[in-house]
Amino acid sequence: xxxxxxxxxxxxxxxxxxxxxxxxxxxxxxxxxxxxxxxxxxxxxxxxxxxxxxxxxxxxxxxxxxxxxxxxxxxxxxxxxxxxxxxxxxxxxxxxxxxxxxxxxxxxxxxxxxxxxxxxxxxxxxxxxxxxxxxx
Amino acid sequence: xxxxxxxxxxxxxxxxxxxxxxxxxxxxxxxxxxxxxxxxxxxxxxxxxxxxxxxxxxxxxxxxxxxxxxxxxxxxxxxxxxxxxxxxxxxxxxxxxxxxxxxxxxxxxxxxxxxxxxxxxxxxxxxxxxxxxxxx
Amino acid sequence: xxxxxxxxxxxxxxxxxxxxxxxxxxxxxxxxxxxxxxxxxxxxxxxxxxxxxxxxxxxxxxxxxxxxxxxxxxxxxxxxxxxxxxxxxxxxxxxxxxxxxxxxxxxxxxxxxxxxxxxxxxxxxxxxxxxxxxxx
Amino acid sequence: xxxxxxxxxxxxxxxxxxxxxxxxxxxxxxxxxxxxxxxxxxxxxxxxxxxxxxxxxxxxxxxxxxxxxxxxxxxxxxxxxxxxxxxxxxxxxxxxxxxxxxxxxxxxxxxxxxxxxxxxxxxxxxxxxxxxxxxx
Numbered sequence: 001x002x003x004x005x006x007x008x009x010x011x012x013x014x015x016x017x018x019x020x021x022x023x024x025x026x027x028x029x030x031x032x033x034x035x036x037x038x039x040x041x042x043x044x045x046x047x048x049x050x051x052x053x054x055x056x057x058x059x060x061x062x063x064x065x066x067x068x069x070x071x072x073x074x075x076x077x078x079x080x081x082x083x084x085x086x087x088x089x090x091x092x093x094x095x096x097x098x099x100x101x102x103x104x105x106x107x108x109x110x111x112x113x114x115x116x117x118x119x120x121x122x123x124x125x126x127x128x129x130x131x132x133x134x135x136x
Numbered sequence: 137x138x139x140x141x142x143x144x145x146x147x148x149x150x151x152x153x154x155x156x157x158x159x160x161x162x163x164x165x166x167x168x169x170x171x172x173x174x175x176x177x178x179x180x181x182x183x184x185x186x187x188x189x190x191x192x193x194x195x196x197x198x199x200x201x202x203x204x205x206x207x208x209x210x211x212x213x214x215x216x217x218x219x220x221x222x223x224x225x226x227x228x229x230x231x232x233x234x235x236x237x238x239x240x241x242x243x244x245x246x247x248x249x250x251x252x253x254x255x256x257x258x259x260x261x262x263x264x265x266x267x268x269x270x271x272x
Numbered sequence: 273x274x275x276x277x278x279x280x281x282x283x284x285x286x287x288x289x290x291x292x293x294x295x296x297x298x299x300x301x302x303x304x305x306x307x308x309x310x311x312x313x314x315x316x317x318x319x320x321x322x323x324x325x326x327x328x329x330x331x332x333x334x335x336x337x338x339x340x341x342x343x344x345x346x347x348x349x350x351x352x353x354x355x356x357x358x359x360x361x362x363x364x365x366x367x368x369x370x371x372x373x374x375x376x377x378x379x380x381x382x383x384x385x386x387x388x389x390x391x392x393x394x395x396x397x398x399x400x401x402x403x404x405x406x407x408x
Numbered sequence: 409x410x411x412x413x414x415x416x417x418x419x420x421x422x423x424x425x426x427x428x429x430x431x432x433x434x435x436x437x438x439x440x441x442x443x444x445x446x447x448x449x450x451x452x453x454x455x456x457x458x459x460x461x462x463x464x465x466x467x468x469x470x471x472x473x474x475x476x477x478x479x480x481x482x483x484x485x486x487x488x489x490x491x492x493x494x495x496x497x498x499x500x501x502x503x504x505x506x507x508x509x510x511x512x513x514x515x516x517x518x519x520x521x522x523x524x525x526x527x528x529x530x531x532x533x534x535x536x537x538x539x540x541x542x543x544x
Contacts, residue, residue, distance in 0.1 A: 051473030172444015201323030
């Protein structure tokens with residue numbers, strides 16, 4: 001039995017992400033998806049570039065789809081490595097750089113968080129701020 | 137000269153939409169897009185069916201893309217009418233039933249709202265609750 | 273042997289279309305494609321709604337692809353008629369309402385014109401203003 | 409507050425691009441998009457190969473979507489670099505080689521320019537000729 005992410009908790013988590021993005025002075029897109037990879041909540045902070053929207057979605061999707069942080073796959077998909085090309089192996093793009101995190105209920109993945117807009121370190125810090133609210 | 141929709145106002149509008157959805161007991165997807173049709177904020181209320189996500193997006197997109205409520209086109213795209221097939225005349229589907237509304241800055245369209253999940257009347261009532269916050 | 277549409281003639285034709293759109297007070301998208309249906313020239317007049325861009329392209333494409341005005345097919349694609357559904361019978365949408373016109377070199381079709389943004393009569397008048405420059 | 413690009417200025421900029429393309433003897437596609445990535449004006453010079461059309465569009469789109477020249481991302485998306493795969497991380501391809509430039513109103517990005525058809529240096533020179541008209 002998996003639980004869904006309630007919308008009020010999702011919005012609370014989005015607000016925590018907005019606060020972290022403001023603290024880090026990043027204009028970012030913040031996405032939360034459910035265990036099926038489908039959008040639960042989203043906000044684009046300070047009119048972030050619209051090209052970040054879908055990357056945020058796809059980071060969250062990747063984390064839910066493969067049940068691991070998006071950056072987990074970076075080395076293994078490189079040319080010459082064992083999963084070369086995995087990020088383009090399905091119809092929807094997977095993202096292999098950081099900023100996507102799974103959401104857990106115990107040790108069951110029930111969703112994903114994705115952030116895009118700043119340097120990877122900032123995206124990851126904001127994603128953790130969102131996931132921390134959802135993982136409790 | 138057009139303005140963008142600030143993220144805090146967008147989230148306030150989303151919250152007004154959530155309140156209206158709860159009042160009407162509708163599990164719905166609520167989307168806000170900017171003047172280019174790109175997502176600004178979103179929430180899915182009470183684990184609404186995931187099939188409603190993209191319909192909400194496309195209602196908001198349609199309202200921004202054609203600068204009219206989505207339901208405005210219902211009659212003219214019917215068999216025998218002057219714009220038959222317009223809802224499928226571009227690569228992204230346009231939605232011609234109600235629940236999509238333009239967002240205005242004076243008389244300039246600066247975005248769109250889309251709601252999907254309930255009967256059209258409920259979708260439209262929730263969309264108006266969201267747009268009322270954005271149009272002030 | 274078909275001829276291509278020179279870019280300076282295409283821009284002259286676009287300017288004629290802009291003048292007609294201004295005269296009719298229509299905010300419209302104006303497209304010209306070659307004999308292969310590929311874009312030659314385009315302009316969006318007075319910040320016309322962005323939803324009209326692709327419809328203009330697809331009207332021009334339809335005129336070149338089927339070598340007839342886009343509105344030619346309106347009756348035969350209706351429910352119960354002989355080509356029902358033809359407008360969705362290929363991967364790219366065909367448009368069956370007016371505003372798309374073939375471009376001729378003698379009696380050979382060497383391109384198409386598409387206009388979207390106003391009532392069908394205005395779209396057609398602007399399309400004729402463009403085609404008149406190209407058809408000489 | 410952002411401004412849109414007027415159609416007459418867009419066509420003036422396109423003409424400057426045509427002149428530069430002729431000077432450099434390049435058969436090229438020239439695209440201008442608005443701040444939402446939607447086409448404002450286009451011309452294909454001297455029957456340039458039709459495969460250049462969409463690349464020009466996508467360069468302009470990339471510059472608007474990420475608010476940076478298309479070539480800005482070339483190093484960071486390489487194998488082993490921090491944003492590996494970003495050019496395919498959304499449904500619409502981003503272009504990471506040169507020829508796409510943002511259009512500015514002050515320091516706000518209000519559009520993009522994309523040129524495709526020649527060597528990168530020529531594409532960039534033509535893109536600058538277009539952007540110089542739009543950025544004033």
